[in-house]
Amino acid sequence: MSKEPVAVVGIGQTRHVAARRDVSIAGLVREAAQRALEDAELTWADVDAVVIGKAPDFFEGVMMPELYLADALGAVGKPMLRVHTAGSVGGSTALVAANLVAARVHGTVLTLAFEKQSESNAMWGLSLPIPFQQPLLAGAGGFFAPHVRAYMRRSGAPDTVGSLVAYKDRRNALRNPYAHLHEHDITLEKVQASPMLWDPIRYSETCPSSDGACAMVLTDRAGAARAPRPVAWMHGGAMRSEPTLFAGKDCVSPQAGKDCAADVYRQAGIADPRREIDAVEMYVPFSWYEPMWLENLGFADEGEGWKLTESGVTELDGDLPVDMSGGVLSTNPIGASGMIRFAEAALQVRGLAGEHQVEGARRVLGHAYGGGSQFFSMWLVGSEPPAS
Amino acid sequence: MTREIAVVAFARTDHRRGADELSEVEMLMPVLHEVLDRTGLKTADIGFTCSGSCDYLAGRAFSFTLALDGVGAWPPISESHVEMDGAWALYEAWTKLLAGDADTALVYSYGKSTPGSVRDVLTRQLDPYYVAPLWPDSVALAALQAQALIDAGDTDEPALAAVAARSRGSRADAAPQGDYVVRPLRTGDCPPVVDGAAAVVLAAGDRARELCERPAWIRGIDHRIEAHALGVRDLTDSPSTRLAAERAGAFRRPVDTAELHAPFSSQEVVLRKALRLDDGVRVNPSGGALAANPVMAAGLVRIGEAAAGIHRGRSDRALAHATSGPCLQQNLVAVLEGDPR
Numbered sequence: 001m002s003k004e005p006v007a008v009v010g011i012g013q014t015r016h017v018a019a020r021r022d023v024s025i026a027g028l029v030r031e032a033a034q035r036a037l038e039d040a041e042l043t044w045a046d047v048d049a050v051v052i053g054k055a056p057d058f059f060e061g062v063m064m065p066e067l068y069l070a071d072a073l074g075a076v077g078k079p080m081l082r083v084h085t086a087g088s089v090g091g092s093t094a095l096v097a098a099n100l101v102a103a104r105v106h107g108t109v110l111t112l113a114f115e116k117q118s119e120s121n122a123m124w125g126l127s128l129p130i131p132f133q134q135p136l137l138a139g140a141g142g143f144f145a146p147h148v149r150a151y152m153r154r155s156g157a158p159d160t161v162g163s164l165v166a167y168k169d170r171r172n173a174l175r176n177p178y179a180h181l182h183e184h185d186i187t188l189e190k191v192q193a194s195p196m197l198w199d200p201i202r203y204s205e206t207c208p209s210s211d212g213a214c215a216m217v218l219t220d221r222a223g224a225a226r227a228p229r230p231v232a233w234m235h236g237g238a239m240r241s242e243p244t245l246f247a248g249k250d251c252v253s254p255q256a257g258k259d260c261a262a263d264v265y266r267q268a269g270i271a272d273p274r275r276e277i278d279a280v281e282m283y284v285p286f287s288w289y290e291p292m293w294l295e296n297l298g299f300a301d302e303g304e305g306w307k308l309t310e311s312g313v314t315e316l317d318g319d320l321p322v323d324m325s326g327g328v329l330s331t332n333p334i335g336a337s338g339m340i341r342f343a344e345a346a347l348q349v350r351g352l353a354g355e356h357q358v359e360g361a362r363r364v365l366g367h368a369y370g371g372g373s374q375f376f377s378m379w380l381v382g383s384e385p386p387a388s
Numbered sequence: 389m390t391r392e393i394a395v396v397a398f399a400r401t402d403h404r405r406g407a408d409e410l411s412e413v414e415m416l417m418p419v420l421h422e423v424l425d426r427t428g429l430k431t432a433d434i435g436f437t438c439s440g441s442c443d444y445l446a447g448r449a450f451s452f453t454l455a456l457d458g459v460g461a462w463p464p465i466s467e468s469h470v471e472m473d474g475a476w477a478l479y480e481a482w483t484k485l486l487a488g489d490a491d492t493a494l495v496y497s498y499g500k501s502t503p504g505s506v507r508d509v510l511t512r513q514l515d516p517y518y519v520a521p522l523w524p525d526s527v528a529l530a531a532l533q534a535q536a537l538i539d540a541g542d543t544d545e546p547a548l549a550a551v552a553a554r555s556r557g558s559r560a561d562a563a564p565q566g567d568y569v570v571r572p573l574r575t576g577d578c579p580p581v582v583d584g585a586a587a588v589v590l591a592a593g594d595r596a597r598e599l600c601e602r603p604a605w606i607r608g609i610d611h612r613i614e615a616h617a618l619g620v621r622d623l624t625d626s627p628s629t630r631l632a633a634e635r636a637g638a639f640r641r642p643v644d645t646a647e648l649h650a651p652f653s654s655q656e657v658v659l660r661k662a663l664r665l666d667d668g669v670r671v672n673p674s675g676g677a678l679a680a681n682p683v684m685a686a687g688l689v690r691i692g693e694a695a696a697g698i699h700r701g702r703s704d705r706a707l708a709h710a711t712s713g714p715c716l717q718q719n720l721v722a723v724l725e726g727d728p729r
Contacts, residue, residue, distance in 0.1 A: 055449075063510070240464045
């Protein structure tokens, strides 16, 4: 029995900011969900099930918040699932929802991911001391900076590559009204002069803390036929996990990321991702992860990713645009960040990305990762229905 | 024709009252090994892995990553996690098998309730603006529900005591019910606070028949959630359980066994009513959550126990139920069957 094709027919996000003090957590998620339903021209009654995701509950201080959010998301009387796979959760949540449609369990599913970082403090929420366990140090930057160092040493990339990524992503964000950071006076010099936080990662090369939610309406072939606007078709999706730390782990280019991408390309019939994929929205919380993931995802050979960045290939008007939305570097409601990547990929192939639209984008990859570079989720969406 | 999917192996800890000397991973590893040994599978043979656990019990963010290290996710595995009882992890794995993405799945869940005060910890899942600041604990909320049942004439204290005694394997007049914890609930009406873990292996079609002599086929599985605010719910009823049971096909034919996740004796009364279980049905031969309630695993244990009854030939058609949230807010129902003998 073949799987039911899955289409994205509605996308909604909040305008991401540092602190949404005007709304509760329920108000925040409902705003994104409402916008996704409006985009799909559907009502709450059209939704068969709700799949919600977010990063650790300590980030807001609410245990299993989906219980409290059931009403706000119109889930009363319906199935509601709560996914948590660390930073990749926004992507994983979309994939769990897509699977409900693919398996023909439900026809139309609302999926949503959020984080309201202003309710708490994510850095210290990540750093609760547990006896006899290795501490994560002060937040994620301290954990990932050595991996970036390892990449620089291994690839011989010039020190400036990270700042180029940040400069590009922050300029892309100026075209995206939903992005958190809108730095109109940004210059490359300013990025390079910003304070060093976790050497080699500077302040302007790291992600902000954001409040935000992102929602998508996923549906089957019949639902897609009724859609009022162009739809995005899912051509492949996969999750892969590997342990946090073990002898032989490649922290720079984890095997789980390679395997996950290979699975997605196999499903989508992609033989040469560099040629066959038009744009990539990837999870880059620290600037240097752009060249690192370009290699991990097969867009460049090992040690060559930084050359794509340096030569302008990943610019919005380049040959392989990366993080058209401004990326995680411009917007980071942690739990939602993965889903924002997936949603941006879908917006691009629907031709609805506005000022950050890549002309003629037909196949776009959405990517998320989390934990200690160990959880990966990706999907490839296209403007045409999948073959078969 | 949809794919046939079955529970082919189940293992649980003996739900020790406290597992002070064990980490969550150390508590989980023996049950993982047990289900894998029982099926002869290795981690690398498993098509999809899904777990359920809660950071608020562990007291740290991303606590599930440590468990994953114990599973041995190398080479990398296809894996997911829900911040829910393991019964919902099983549901996610079921959809993965149904879509044909995998032929086998490993599902596990675990929780250590004893390091903190679980009554207080559970208040953190209530509405964070209007209810959680008042710290109404889980026993107090269940007591409201029990009193509503008594007021409605659905039960009385001796009947609750009988539920508690039966669950703990003793006669009602022999088991001391203890003092009131929160009126009308006594110690015997409340779940013991324990640490525990459970694991299940799912398999599809012929693969299930290879791995298990008598697979427990999942004939239907569904889950539903209700409003969060207790004030807008009729606490003497469980419409979400009834709807999930309908969708799972539970009412098509009678079941011989029901494993109900009722942490409080009064909640069994609600569930029996919603599920229309008569006295002919064996309810909680495992002892249910009143005998052991490892939070985050207790729902998966119900599915596992119902399946194990079928594996052993003691049951032919069983219902398993899992719950989450205050006063049975969210409920899952699965219907399991063995092949005719």
